[in-house]
Amino acid sequence: MGVAGIWAVLKDVPDPEIPAVSILDLGIVRAVEEEKVVITPTYSGCPATDFIEQSIREALDAAGYRDVAIVTVLSPPWTTDWISEEGREKLRAYGIAPPELAKAATCPRCGSSDTEEVSRFGSTPCKAQWRCKDCLEPFDRFKCH
Numbered sequence: 001m002g003v004a005g006i007w008a009v010l011k012d013v014p015d016p017e018i019p020a021v022s023i024l025d026l027g028i029v030r031a032v033e034e035e036k037v038v039i040t041p042t043y044s045g046c047p048a049t050d051f052i053e054q055s056i057r058e059a060l061d062a063a064g065y066r067d068v069a070i071v072t073v074l075s076p077p078w079t080t081d082w083i084s085e086e087g088r089e090k091l092r093a094y095g096i097a098p099p100e101l102a103k104a105a106t107c108p109r110c111g112s113s114d115t116e117e118v119s120r121f122g123s124t125p126c127k128a129q130w131r132c133k134d135c136l137e138p139f140d141r142f143k144c145h
């Protein structure tokens, strides 16, 4: 029990949109204390936000942390900078271009930066669809707000 135990529970909570990465990988968890978990959703208004909180609640309850509250903090807003190195690796392996600050996305398949945005709407509202001009492979990319 305790803070370390809570971290261990959170480590196993997958992101609802990309199950390959955990909410810790994405940097959604801001702080963990004995009685509360502070989270910042990836995007306010993202339909996955409620689901993330629900997933955390269920995981905490299942591990016996029923008294631990989940507090959502919207400021400062989540940025893609909070994604851990491990999270970026997992995203890459999953075929999603890790968000970079650079304008062009790098193709997760061949590494080419000769890419174009095809649609602002990818497989989920939080991702945009891109296409690589070299290997012509379509891929999803996080929208950088």
Ligand SMILES: [Zn+2]
Pocket (backbone or CB within 6 Å): 107, 108, 109, 110, 111, 112, 132, 133, 134, 135, 136, 137
């Ligand atoms: Zn490519």
